[in-house]
Amino acid sequence: MNSLRNPVTRRTFAFGVAATGIALAMGKLAPAAALTQQQELVDKARITFEKLIGSLEFGELPGYLKRAKAVMIFPDIFKAGFVIGGEGGNGVLMVRDPNKGWSQPAFYTLAAGSVGLQIGGQSSETIFTIMSDKALQAVLNDQMKFGGDMSVAAGPIGKGIGANTTTNLDADVYTFAKTAGLFGGVSFNGAGILRKDDWNAVYYGAGTLPQWIVIDRKVSNPNTQDLVNALSPY
Structure with a gap:
């Protein structure tokens, strides 16, 4: 000293x-490093999936999911309007391979506009089960528009969890939506699903296409594992 x-x-x-x-x-x-927009969406998609798959309201969702070609998860689709309305939100597409299981998520956006007597706003957490190859190819080719040649129907509600007696699979896509707010129901007819190339490039690498992620499985991101694990039982 x-x-x-x-x-x-x-x-x-x-x-x-x-x-x-x-x-x-x-x-x-x-402060901890801020999440990217892409990772935040992946994490929210997992939360939405776990919430809806375990909900008594959507007791037949597991049965539909097990028969689906693919699934799209949108944690927040916001619909609002005053005479002229619109809706939109970002989500992910995941495809199941019988041998490889569920794919990594590819990023998409839902967008639509409508005109009519509508007042109010509504936010929904939505899962789309894609039941046909036609619908899946339309999503991959960036040509998905609900209604017309691409049928969309609301999934059944109020039955037992894990029901495997699903027989009514006439629609190309079924929707399971948990809503908040006031709008008078959820309808996705006329809505379009478009890929987010910029988000896919940021998350997986420049030039990445959804086909590479969900079908060819050329690219991956380890930060998707919790979401993939959540879907793996189905």
Whole structure:
């Protein structure tokens, strides 16, 4: 301790202690790295899936999911209007291979506009079960539009969890939507599903197409594992 009697040494020691304290404080108070938009959507998709798959309202969803070619999960589709309405939201597409299981998620967006007597707003967490190869190919080719040649129907509600007696599979796509707000029901007729090439490129690499992610499985991101695991029982 005698060395601390030297004024220069004391100043150097004090500066070192102060610098260490500041560094520790900064380390303790530094915020965690912010999630990217893409990762946030992946995490929200998992939460939405787990919420709906375990809901008594959608007791037949597991049965439909086990027969589906693919699934799209939209954590937040917002629909609002005053005479002229519109809806939109971002989601993910995942395809099941009988041998490889569920694919990584590819990013998509839903967009639609409508005109009519409508007042109010509604937010819905939605799962689309894609039942036909035609519908899946339409999504991959960026030509999916609900209604007309691509039939969409509301999935049944209010039955037992895990029901496997699903027989009515006439529609190309079934929707299971948990809504909040006031709008008078959920209808997706006329809505279009478009791929988000920019998001797929950010998350998986430049030039990545949905086909590479969900069919060819050329690319992957380890941060999707929790979502993939959530779907794996189905």
